[in-house]
Amino acid sequence: MSTADLHTLTGAYAAHALERDEREEFERHLAHCPACTQEVAEFTATLARLGSAEAVPVPDGLKLRVMASLDTVRQEPPLGPRPASGPARAGLRRTWPRFALAACLALAATSGGLAVQQHREAEQARARAAAIQQDQERITDLLTAPDARSTSTKVAGGSGVATVVWSHERNAAGFLASEMPPLAQGTTYQLWFADGATMRSAGLMASPTGALLLSGPLDGASGVGVTVEPAGGSLHPTGAPVLLLPVT
Structure with a gap:
């Protein structure tokens, strides 16, 4: 399906009227x-x-x-x-x-x-x-933002891409993902700012595809990590990050 065709599917997607293949293709397009x-x-x-x-x-x-x-x-x-x-x-x-x-x-x-x-x-x-x-x-x-920068990486276990964009001037960062691997029921993706060896929560991902403005200030964080946590999130990471993107 061409990009021009994908642009016409916004209404059908919002109304949950797309077939599974169309929905997945549109969500990949939606991420960008x-x-x-x-x-x-x-x-x-x-x-x-x-x-x-x-x-x-x-x-x-x-x-x-x-x-x-x-x-x-x-x-x-x-x-x-x-x-x-x-x-x-x-x-x-x-x-x-x-x-x-x-x-x-x-x-x-x-x-x-x-x-x-x-x-x-x-x-x-x-x-x-x-x-x-x-x-x-x-x-x-x-x-x-005038000083906006970004870094991307492929998502292990799938064909998706994860991107972190940040601005020291705005003191903020955002996370964009497409086709993160689906999770087991009762779990969620949680994002973290990496402050050296310390991780502080930066929000939860509602779906494996989408864009999220990270909660909390950038404050000189050295990276952004993603872990799999129980639904509702955790105070501290319970496992190794599935993604860790540098912020420099």
């Missing part, structure tokens, strides 16, 4: 294309707003009103063969409204739960999109 990264963030935020606009909270007291109506509201009989007469029909008349209204109550409760869940997911997506956009703006600022 600030314009597409920005557009994906904007599409994601727009989709989140649309989802939030459609979510309707369950009205207060709905369950109480439906339960109170079980013995008073009659349900229209279904179309079809004429119902039986006599005692059987009377029993059906007594029990059918309860079953019908119970089903309506279950449907209302389910719909309300889905609406709340969709609203929560939309808020989370909006927060993620805002964070991505903010990071992109800061990384762009870092890349345009």
Whole structure:
């Protein structure tokens, strides 16, 4: 697929509508294309707003009103063969409204739960999109610093590339990666500033591909390392770095 074609996939990627091969190829492109990264963030935020606009909270007291109506509201009989007469029909008349209204109550409760869940997911997506956009703006600022420098290395165990860009004038650094090896469930990549023999945390990677502005100041660090840590990160590295890029 040509680069021009890849530029047209930002909306489909944000909507999770790409096939696996297309998604992986686009993510490789995304790691090196600030314009597409920005557009994906904007599409994601727009989709989140649309989802939030459609979510309707369950009205207060709905369950109480439906339960109170079980013995008073009659349900229209279904179309079809004429119902039986006599005692059987009377029993059906007594029990059918309860079953019908119970089903309506279950449907209302389910719909309300889905609406709340969709609203929560939309808020989370909006927060993620805002964070991505903010990071992109800061990384762009870092890349345009007069003294900006960078170093790259291939990622062991895969075909990806990791890059560190830094600026002493901005006192900041950023990390860009494509196709880092996937991790086992319950683990995450954690970045560190190397201050000689001491490592200080610089943030967690949400995915094996993407860009991250490292948290905390550069403060003369000699390098940036990446380790595999339990989900949520660690106070100190628990293993040897899988990557260590010099910052000079």
